[in-house]
Amino acid sequence: MKKFLLPIDFSETSDNAFIYALEMAKLFKAKLVLLHTFDFPIIDSQSMPINYSVIYETIELSNFEHFKQIMPKLHKIAEERNLDSIEMSHILMDGDLLVSIKKVIEQENIDFVVMGTKGATGWLDSIIGTNTGSVISNVTVPVLSVPIDATYEKVETIAFTTRFRKKDIEALIKVLLFAKKIHAKVKCLYVKTSDSDVSEETIKRWKSHFEEEENLKIFVIPSDDVKETIEDFITTQDVDILSMLTYKRNFFMKLFSNTTTQELSYHLRTPILAFHE
Known part of the structure; x- marks a missing residue:
């Protein structure tokens, strides 16, 4: 595994996943690619004439400026963990997250994806829903989903x-x-x-x-x-990590598809490593 991908949205969730991505990249001596996606707004062109190129450039520039402002924060996280030697590159892309991830995996020869999941039931969400669940089901490389409450420690x-x-x-x-x-x-x-x-x-x-x-x-x-x-x-x-095959997704959906899912204890903060058949 030589190149890892981390989708980021500048949230606490992706910051936590960033730590895991850095640590994993260090262990595998891999490069880390950071991906930020944004949506191009739907505009009613009948109400007024539109110069789409200007709008696109404005939105892209706005996201780029935000991206540029956030990067020092991520670099500081890396420095604090003595991981600033990890080689990182950045991609800004408009469009659907899953489509963008699949495109970057192919274009950049990505070997491994790290994604954050939200909330106390992030361990569950990574299997039965959300963007992470969609990625796990639709990409061909291993995916490590990291709950926001997970705290990185040496994986033993x-x-x-x-x-x-x-x-x-x-x-x-x-x-x-x-x-x-x-x-x-x-x-x-x-x-x-x-x-x-x-x-x-x-x-x-x-x-x-x-x-x-x-x-x-x-x-x-x-x-x-x-x-x-x-x-x-x-x-x-x-x-420290629970690994599974993606074919088990339906099994886990059935297993956790009842009202008790909201009552899962907070100790379920374990990242899930999904491999594919």
Whole structure:
């Protein structure tokens, strides 16, 4: 991974994600691309004659000036964390955020995206909605979603949720490679419900692929409350990042699509690393 992308909107949320992006870029010795997007307003051209080029230039200049004023703040954050040596570039682009991100990923050969999520339920929002959820579902590179309440600390433990499918093997290999790069260990979790159709033979065969992995532990926890089990696992195992495959998105949507979502405890401040099939 040589080049990371961070969409920014000058908010506290993106400032926090900026810290994670800097720290990850340092670990991978990567360059960091900052992207700010803005919308071109809809104007009724029948009410008055319009010089679109003038309007566009005015809006673009306004956003550029704001962007230029904010950059010293970001550089100060980098300096305070002794990360001002990270090579950064900046892109200002008009249009839809997702479209812009996909365009920049292709044009700049981006390997990794970091995005901030808002609110105490940012851990949830990153999966079932918001711009971050849209990006996770529609780009081809790994995406790290960072809740606003997350506080960066050295990443020592990465959790990976599995259902012991064949496709999970390849995904876990990617997680292990990621973890080795940053000297972290991986804890793989399967929540075995009473109606689970995963046999012991399947689990044994799946585990055999990773017998030589010293930094990997696999946990099979019987429980019919998958949500609570995952939450407890994140807390009790001191998980710094939760990794998952994007195909699980519908599973998590179903899991958290009830009224209790607003009551999720504030300790769920764990960033999610989404890999793609």
